Amino acid sequence: MVLQKAKPRRLLTISYLLRRHLATRSSPIKYASFSEVLQLNEKQFTGVAFPLQEMARYLTSSVDTSSFQIFNPNHNEINKAEAFFISTRWHPIDYFTSAVRMDHAPQLSQPEVCFLGRSNVGKSSLIKALFSLSPDVEVRVSKNPGHTKKLNFFKVGDLFTLVDMPGYGYRSPKDFAEMVEPYLNHRANLKRTFLLVDGLVGIQEMDKVAIEMLEEFGIPYAIVLTKIDKASKGVMTRNVIQIQDFVNKKTQVCFPQLFPVSSLYCFGIHLLRCFIAHVTGNLPLST
Numbered sequence: 001m002v003l004q005k006a007k008p009r010r011l012l013t014i015s016y017l018l019r020r021h022l023a024t025r026s027s028p029i030k031y032a033s034f035s036e037v038l039q040l041n042e043k044q045f046t047g048v049a050f051p052l053q054e055m056a057r058y059l060t061s062s063v064d065t066s067s068f069q070i071f072n073p074n075h076n077e078i079n080k081a082e083a084f085f086i087s088t089r090w091h092p093i094d095y096f097t098s099a100v101r102m103d104h105a106p107q108l109s110q111p112e113v114c115f116l117g118r119s120n121v122g123k124s125s126l127i128k129a130l131f132s133l134s135p136d137v138e139v140r141v142s143k144n145p146g147h148t149k150k151l152n153f154f155k156v157g158d159l160f161t162l163v164d165m166p167g168y169g170y171r172s173p174k175d176f177a178e179m180v181e182p183y184l185n186h187r188a189n190l191k192r193t194f195l196l197v198d199g200l201v202g203i204q205e206m207d208k209v210a211i212e213m214l215e216e217f218g219i220p221y222a223i224v225l226t227k228i229d230k231a232s233k234g235v236m237t238r239n240v241i242q243i244q245d246f247v248n249k250k251t252q253v254c255f256p257q258l259f260p261v262s263s264l265y266c267f268g269i270h271l272l273r274c275f276i277a278h279v280t281g282n283l284p285l286s287t
């Protein structure tokens with residue numbers, strides 16, 4: 001019997017099913033779920049769930065840590081927020097579309113948050129970690145800077161949208177400014193911008209340019225410190241003190257509390273899910 005050649009459409013379906021299968025099979029990140037974090041002892045729990053509070057233990061009393069717990073949800077609120085990041089038939093989470101110009105951006109009325117930062121700082125990885133309880137959602141990350149070339153929209157049911165952006169700096173798309181600035185300035189449903197800063201090196205000159213722009217246009221933003229698993233305690237605390245000081249003295253529209261994260265180990269991810277649910281108006285807090 002002669003086997004018939006598979007039709008291209010069928011091949012596409014097979015490759016799609018295979019990718020889906022592999023995505024579901026890949027082991028979820030340890031501590032992706034808050035219930036796993038709750039099993040840890042107190043010190044480990046604080047390190048994973050509230051990394052900034054854990055760092056406060058290593059700071060001398062001369063450092064002002066008053067802004068470290070401004071956003072301090074309880075366990076119940078963290079659990080509620082987590083449920084929003086789990087894709088179901090009734091609450092599907094998925095990549096929606098991409099845009100290379102503001103006028104190509106989808107008309108969505110639901111609240112939106114976006115992720116901005118230098119190329120390779122970990123924007124796409126952070127979105128992947130936020131969606132780690134929904135492994136079918138495909139978020140592309142790469143060790144090569146300049147990987148994300150478009151504004152990528154991910155819909156979280158009809159509750160809110162996360163927008164992954166190209167990075168600035170090394171190998172950023174040449175039309176970066178024309179793509180990103182109009183989006184930040186004119187997106188009516190944009191509720192918060194997350195500015196990602198590399199936890200190993202702290203705020204760089206290019207980050208200062210981005211901060212100046214956000215400040216000048218009065219776009220509310222919060223600073224996320226990435227890759228904290230890679231930095232030693234000494235480097236981390238130095239960078240935290242430096243950035244916290246910079247935020248207190250030089251910024252007006254920056255949220256005063258930093259969000260340190262590791263997307264590989266899910267440190268700080270539960271708190272960030274909760275903050276996103278809150279700023280998009282989906283989670284009123286008790287305090």
Ligand SMILES: Nc1nc2c(ncn2[C@@H]2O[C@H](COP(=O)(O)OP(=O)(O)OP(=O)(O)O)[C@@H](O)[C@H]2O)c(=O)[nH]1
Binds near residue numbers: 142167226229265
């Ligand atoms: N150790 C560690 N590596 C990370 C973390 N987050 C991202 N990375 C790595 O950093 C590299 C860049 O990650 P991406 O998420 O693609 O970075 P990006 O900011 O989206 O980069 P562009 O799209 O090029 O702007 C990848 O090799 C990631 O595995 C983290 O929390 N810890």
Ligand SMILES: [Mg+2]
Binds near residue numbers: 124140141148165166
């Ligand atoms: Mg990217």
